[in-house]
Amino acid sequence: MNAVAFEYGARAATDFLDAHRLSARTPFQTCGWWRAWIREAAEAEGTTPVLVHMARGDRPTLVVGLQLHQDGGTALLRPLSWPWADYNEVAEVGDAPPTGPEPDIEGLAEAIDRCQREFGARLELSNLIADGPLLRAVSELGATSWPSDTVFRLDLTDPDIVRRVSERRDMRRKRRRIERLGKLRLTCADTAERVVARLPAFIELHTQQWRHRPDAVAPFDGGAVDRTYAAVAAEPSSAARIHELWLDETLLAGWFGFWHERTYYAYRSAYHLGHGRDSPGHLLTAAMVTELAAQGTDTFDLTRGAYAYKLELPSSRAPTMTASREQPRRA
Structure with missing residues (x-):
């Protein structure tokens, strides 16, 4: 019964x-x-x-x-x-x-x-x-x-896919160009306390990117979206992460996502408009793919939405x- x-x-x-x-x-x-x-x-x-x-x-x-x-x-x-x-x-x-x-x-x-x-x-x-x-x-x-x-996923157990994402010719060129300005480094807030601490900077980066865009979805405006992200960040069982790409002390790009059961779920991203020509979001993704694969992550899940940057990656598609x-x- x-x-x-x-x-x-x-x-x-x-x-x-x-x-x-x-x-x-x-x-x-x-x-x-x-x-x-x-x-x-x-x-x-x-x-x-x-x-x-x-x-x-x-x-x-x-x-x-x-x-x-x-x-x-x-x-x-x-x-x-x-x-x-x-x-x-x-x-x-x-x-x-x-x-x-x-x-x-x-x-x-x-x-x-x-x-x-x-x-x-x-x-x-x-x-x-x-x-x-x-x-x-x-x-x-x-x-x-x-x-x-349609959802898009990268198989991080395939060394060829990891290499194709991290060592694309255009990415190598943009990385060399931006590294003339300073040192690139990848950081990850991987505990609830650290995610909570880094969330305001991510929200500010996202707000600057989307402030004047009419197509902004669920914008950060100090209301329910901000409060919900903060509440998710504070929950240890949510497995929230914030990855950030820095040029010296300048925050270039960030991903707010989740690491769950050997899969990274890339939920929401933001990048510095002043460095847009150097594709900081792509550079961040390439750096994350390399690091996550080395840490034993099986899949980089780009989640739903057929956005142009996903179509450029060697990802699999599933409905x-x-x-x-x-x-x-x-x-």
């Missing part, structure tokens, strides 16, 4: 996350990410968090993070932290062993179905991992699915998926 429970609302959801450790499939299902987003962004997004957890004695307890919207007169369930998260998937309570039992897809489907019926809601799940448990579960419920966004299911009759 499956035991299905709902944690409805910010207080109930954060209490659950405070009381449990989760094994996350991506950084966007960690306790740290979910907790920070619920506390700082959910209200600004006009949404109510719902954690659906389902337990059966012989299987791990799975947790699905959802958020309840009102779209006109229709209730709508989307993934928790939509549209901020680049990947949406389930988490497991406790420490997931490297080779554990197969996720209970049938039980997960039952839990999602009961949640939909409880709230009388339509289901709209985007950026699901292809062939992941969440997509498989909603597919069992008859959900319609189609590709969401994430959207799944939709109509509003069922209320239980």
Whole structure:
């Protein structure tokens, strides 16, 4: 018999996350990410968090993070932290062993179905991992699915790819040119305390780059975006990192990202406009790829979005998926 429970609302959801450790499939299902987003962004997004957890004695307890919207007169369930998260998937309570039992897809489907019926809601799940448990579960419920966004990844276990990224001819030329002005160095804030300390400089760099751009997405303006990033940075379990490329004491570029399960997730970047002709963002990526590969990182995940700089890299491409299911009759 499956035991299905709902944690409805910010207080109930954060209490659950405070009381449990989760094994996350991506950084966007960690306790740290979910907790920070619920506390700082959910209200600004006009949404109510719902954690659906389902337990059966012989299987791990799975947790699905959802958020309840009102779209006109229709209730709508989307993934928790939509549209901020680049990947949406389930988490497991406790420490997931490297080779554990197969996720209970049938039980997960039952839990999602009961949640939909409880709230009388339509289901709209985007950026699901292809062939992941969440997509498989909603597919069992008859959900319609189609590709969401394309994600780009670099295989850092392939020395040829690492070399092609770090030693591109144009990058060598730009590196030589900028090194005439001073010494380049790469730094990494890799603890919560260090990320918190470096975050204001990253925000300032990003703000200067995007201040006058009409296409800025989720800009830093002193509001919910700033507070949410600060909350994520302060959460040790979020595995946030800030990598920075310096020219002497001048900050040239930065990545705010996550290191999770031998994969680096490049979430948001910024660079110094005054050095734009030298492609500081590309130089930072090249330096990071070299260092991360040497440290044993398997994958540099450039996440979603077919931006020009990603298309220039020797990356592989894969789709994430959207799944939709109509509003069922209320239980």
